[in-house]
Amino acid sequence: MISELMRIVRLGIKSLLLHKLRSFLTMLGLLFGVAAVIGMLAIGEGASFEALQRIKALGSTNIIIRSQKPPQTQESTSADVFNAVSYGLTYRDADRIASVVREAELVVQVREKPAEMRQGPYWVSSIVLGTEPEFLRVSNMRMREGRWLTPTDLVRQKNVAVLGATLAETLFPLDDPLDQTVRVDADRYRVVGVLDELGRASGSVGPPLDACMFIPLTTSRARFGDETTTTSGGSFSRERVELHEIRVRLREIDQVIPAANVLRTLIDDAHRSQNDVVITVPLELLREAEESKRLWNFMLGCMAGISLLVGGIGIMNVMLATVTERTREIGIRRALGAKKSHIVRQFVVETGVLSAIGGLAGVGVGIGFPFLIERLFGKPTITLPEHVILAFGISAAVGVAFGIYPAWRAANMDPVEALRHE
């Protein structure tokens, strides 16, 4: 049985080699179909993986509430110059959130202040982020060395700082930053710790944390106050923002969506729909990302289906031509004792060989292609084995399905007519 099948397969290969170019071109159809499916799925998978990682890094039980400059005050006229534009989250908001959202495990306040940081000959302008000890937990960051901000630091308004990984690198390219000082304006801060790098996930919402300097919330308030003056293009404007961000962590994932709704109402009431606060719910983003990934996969599936269908039609076309061309051979085989089923088997196997080789080559190209994308564009790609199997399986199925009709035609020829065929 096995040796019989081997023989049919070998015969199939021989017959295909009879028309090398034609067989090759037919295979190309399937090859590109399969390669496109695998390649596109790998790129899509890579892209959505990255997006999902970013969102997950925000914490799926977190809700991030940020101040934003409301659109109507953006075109500030000269009349406003002496009055500070006041917007965004307030300390009262923070208190209210803490008392209304009972399921909150943590409510963390954040103040951001753009500033220049200096250390010896090095300087960089970045953001000084004033916050509370719980920030470390809600931001999913880890210490590389030293310690994080403590309640005592806050109570005593200490001038201590924890540096983000890239900031530490910039200011202290050669030395260990611990116990050294960083200057911001006229103040000196003692470095007590350095954070691990967050990498890609850093700063998808809010400032890039890897480049920030972290100080106690109380220190930030005492040193910088709530008003910021920015000069741009000869004119200057003053803004008053108490808090730039409030992060809320909930205990359970089920509490996230209800809590987000409560927060929205609460913020709307307090800010009279001023549009100066944005609420980001990572869990919602995650759901959206997953939904769009599903949609993307479905679209890919359709495109893949179409390209494989085209490949299949190509195969059928060629096999019909082959059958016509080999009418005489079919007649001979029938005269020598072949049943109809033998003829069907022969041509189906031949189509199968053709599509299997095309499919395998497509798998090869399809696996290689994402590598190339990764090398050239630095985009991550993920080739899942199930996608490879799926693509190959579909191509094989398409090949065989489209081979059946030509084979059936071949088998049902009248042997006498077939033998007379020129």
Added chain:
Amino acid sequence: MTETREVIAEFVGVERHYEMGTTIVRALDGVSVRIRRGEYIAIMGRSGSGKSTMLNLLGCLDRPTAGEYVLGGKRVSELSDDELSVLRGKTIGFIFQSFNLIPQLTVLENLEVPLFYQGRVGAESRRKAEQLATRVGLDGRLDHKPMELSGGQQQRVAIARALMNDPLFLLADEATGNLDSRTEAEILSLLDELHGEGVTVVMVTHNERVARHAERTIWLRDGKVERIVENLDRVDTYTGGAHSGVAQPSVGAAGEEAR
């Protein structure tokens, strides 16, 4: 002496009609003949007299419209398509005017085709193929493709292939029609030899010189048997073993006779 031999195939009032629009062509119109084991029969007649039609029916490639064809004790018209294929594969050896070898296969592979369809693959069929190739004088050509052989050589391969299944009879339609006269003589003497060794041969020909190799000639006319002639002036190149001719001193002859 003919009458004493066993009947292996019999036509009883066989008809074969073709519908051409409204008219019906009676390609065969009531033919009754018997073929006995070991006979050598020629079928002659004008073009369109039904010779090929008769041969196709004898070879189970086609079924009679009316009448009865009994082959090896079976009524052909009662058989299914698959049964017909099996019967054909086991009992008949075809030789065609245009050789009809499968071009992409080597000589050896061509020879193995009939046994393949009976599920007989492997050493046995290979040995048999080698033996028959030697028998028809094609030593050392087993790995050649048909295109690399002359017409005469291709027809030898076809004859060897027709013998692979130890058929009840060989059916040859104008087997020498595409060959020059010298090669024709070679092929005819090969057939003479096979007949001498006990093989039943039925051949269609236009050529009286060719027909003279047969023991009997069936003349067809308009689908009917016109007459059956015993060839008294029969040419027989068979000398009963090693002999001149073109065929190689028959190495495989012993095996053939043993059948």
